[in-house]
Amino acid sequence: MEDIERGAQELDNIIKQGYLEKKSKDHSFFGSEWQKRWCVVSRGLFYYYANEKSKQPKGIFLIKGYSVRMAPYLRKDSKKESCFELTSQDRRSYEFTASSPAEARDWVDQIGFLLKDLSSLTIPYEEEEEEEGEEEKEEEEEMYDDIDGFDSSNSGSQSRPIILPGSVGLKEPMGEKEEDIYEILPVDYASYYQGLWDCHGDQSDELSFQRGDLIRILS
Missing domain, CATH: 2.30.29.30 (Pleckstrin-homology domain (PH domain)/Phosphotyrosine-binding domain (PTB))
Structure with missing residues (x-):
């Protein structure tokens, strides 16, 4: 207020x-x-x-x-x-x-x-x-109708949004600006991949992931 x-x-x-x-x-x-x-x-x-x-x-x-x-x-x-x-x-x-x-x-x-x-x-x-x-x-x-006022010097503080490390304003939808993704990835981002769609493995040794998941290739 x-x-x-x-x-x-x-x-x-x-x-x-x-x-x-x-x-x-x-x-x-x-x-x-x-x-x-x-x-x-x-x-x-x-x-x-x-x-x-x-x-x-x-x-x-x-x-x-x-x-x-x-x-x-x-x-x-x-x-x-x-x-x-x-x-x-x-x-x-x-x-x-x-x-x-x-x-x-x-x-x-x-x-x-x-x-x-x-x-x-x-x-x-x-x-x-x-x-x-x-x-x-x-x-x-x-x-406080017709009574002595009170000190409100600290009452006007407003809650401010918390800015998370690495974030810059509002993120645009995934895929529109790929550079936004790499700003928040670790230094060795070359070994990371992002899922662009949902994938369900048919076999037990096949990887399943969802759109937007980050996948790191170890070897």
């Missing part, structure tokens, strides 16, 4: 970024219901950080599958006209307050444009695979 846990200053292809107040999913009695977060929309993902210099996101979620709209009913104070939300039928909702009504509308517009682009790029036969990916990302997002 691509390493998506990047610092706020490491993101690219940014569509929109800025400070928003995010409504907490679970806030304590003494804690604030709305928390200031540095929010960034990049590569179809919505990131939110403690501040613009944070190295780890507080949370990440995939924007595709959501709807975005203004939501003045989220608050009853003077900031109600600056509220907007992202909702989904099968995932949790996200509520935000911008610095002004105009800024909130710009967030809604930019995310709305992105959602249209994402839906137009959908490939039908990949829907099942994309849904599985969304479920995995949703589970990951729920695991």
Whole structure:
């Protein structure tokens, strides 16, 4: 999986970024219901950080599958006209307050444009695979939603293919390039022969072999 846990200053292809107040999913009695977060929309993902210099996101979620709209009913104070939300039928909702009504509308517009682009790029036969990916990302997002990040410097290691001695990339079918065969044979390859077809000996002292077998002539 691509390493998506990047610092706020490491993101690219940014569509929109800025400070928003995010409504907490679970806030304590003494804690604030709305928390200031540095929010960034990049590569179809919505990131939110403690501040613009944070190295780890507080949370990440995939924007595709959501709807975005203004939501003045989220608050009853003077900031109600600056509220907007992202909702989904099968995932949790996200509520935000911008610095002004105009800024909130710009967030809604930019995310709305992105959602249209994402839906137009959908490939039908990949829907099942994309849904599985969304479920995995949703589970990951729920695991560290608005909590301190963790060190993932070693988590991005990828498994690499093992290159066997003497092998060079993928071998072509037997017989098409004979030089490929001799690259992996011992030095005295002149005494080796390769079976080009299956052969079954009729007598007990006759050799049987299959296509592709290496046969060494001792004398």
